[in-house]
Amino acid sequence: MRGLGKTRRTSNKGFTGRLLAVGVCGAAFATALTGSAQADGTADQGSSGAKPTPRESYRETHRPPHWELKDSGTDARFRGLAAVSRNTAWLAGSKGTVLRTTDGGTSWRDVSPPGAAELEFRDVEAFDSRRAVVLAIGEGEASRILRTEDGGATWTESFRNTDAKAFYDCVTFFDARHGLAMSDPVDGKFRILSTGDGGRSWKVLPSDGMPAAQEGEAGFAASGQCLVGSGPRDVWLATGGAARARVLHSSDRGRTWTATDTPVPAGDPARGVFALAFRDRTHGIAVGGDYRADQASPKAAAVSGNGGRTWTTAGTPPPAYRSGVTWLPHSRTSALAVGPTGTDLTTNGGRTWRTLDTGSYDTVDCTPDRACWASGEKGRVARLQR
Template structure:
């Protein structure tokens, strides 16, 4: 198990910009820098009142978002980040939340990571006023990293390998109940291979049946794909750094069942990540290294809505933008973020260390 795993068409009316126009305009100064307004979109920090690290993020809209992080903390906003409500599950202070998936501002599922019973899933239907624990891992060999939903009913969660293969949980009732899928359709894991619980994006879906799983820690950083909601899987090598427990694919984003982006690298401070991004145009069967990748390790990635070419990648040293589908990237902000997500109405959010949460503003 990796050490990071353990720590681990509407146009956007509110912005007045299309996806392509927004990408072209995202050249403003960092949100934390003192500068005159330029009219270009940029991250604007939202005060959360806490110092915990938020690696879990669910962007619902420009006004609604959930973040989940250390010390069992879950926050929710319904007013665009002007205020945040602490909706943490009771007695969760010792848990590490690394992923949150929200259906709206009332219904959400959060995943706590860790060995054995530290891995748990909670669900709320009333905006976090009450929570129900719907899964608690009882296998000391399992360590759950990420959860994703294909729609309001079907969802999957993934664990690091058990008995030589990644373990997959499945729900068909919106996260109210979970069961372990058979492992017969899962390729064998490489020695040392695992997932990274760094941004809630090591397991992602697109459409009603397609799911992708990102790996690291092995001799090759790989991407696994299922076209049947996690029953059977194929596997492909990526071009991202590998061969070390700190290296691999940390996050995936697919804008449809064909076009995907992978980001990652080496998460250790000061270590180079010369191949921190790759792209796929065939549903993850093959990956090509980005011609101009981000300059350093990136842990989160998201496509900008209503654009087939623009996406954002984030990491501890900054935010990068691509406007050509992941082929080339350029840094547009130097702030530290762990994960990023966008809602259909162009509500784009990012979160990370020291309570940092930001929304893309114009």
């Protein structure tokens, strides 16, 4: 979307997230998070220089789940995040920056592609600690896809856009071989790239199965979550910038699509659905709103229980614009949403949300080993501690 910095796994973003299974640990995890919000509301009520009370000492040594900031060593803005495990994560951001950790964020290795300082990376999909694909956004040849197989020691450019009318926003993978990337509309329709070899090569899919775009409609390259998949064939595309904010769905890896209106605010280039998360091919969450700080974002979240055919406004949505969303690991009902003004939790499938944290994050991702990561502006990256 030529607005957010065009000034931008099963979902949860990336194919690693699509391995999430259902279990009771997710409910316990969400319960602990809810406790975190309640505890944080009273944690500072106590002594002012006096000896800690037993209750304060207990809180200090038994902190509830919370974001723990990690030192990335850079001031880049990281809208691209691929969480592989509790120890391994990849970041992709401004100034051509790509970072990788394999020790839980204690240290970060700068694995940025050589000569990429002018590129804006907005999405990264990682298969493990060594293999990853990054997407750079921008007009014409600024949109590129690069791939590494050795942890970022070397990179290969596998796609460079040569159409001045195209502007790529997001990339997603169904598995280690099959993936898609999407561009803002070209000649009145969203353009889809496809790979069947893990991102080594890409081809433009025919547009005859793609519905016509609305006037001004585009995707938001805000969190790497405007294109997400679930399972081997289902994929969803989030839009904004037009009269209606829509979600497009394909059940055949991007060859044919259907479009559905959502109740998320639209009608302006700065408004729409910014991120999607599907925990399976049926249950999805959409978040967004108006990314301008001086504008309100009512109805900033919606839910679907039928694969995106219809969407319902959250009864109690997040209080402001949200750019990223992810299901909690091993949970059928709990998810996190993040944005510049905070992090929110739902424990009922997206129907109601409550704020857990007021720190600024652009994107969020969780892993099968019950780790959650978030990243954003000024080099911010954090892992959820429990």
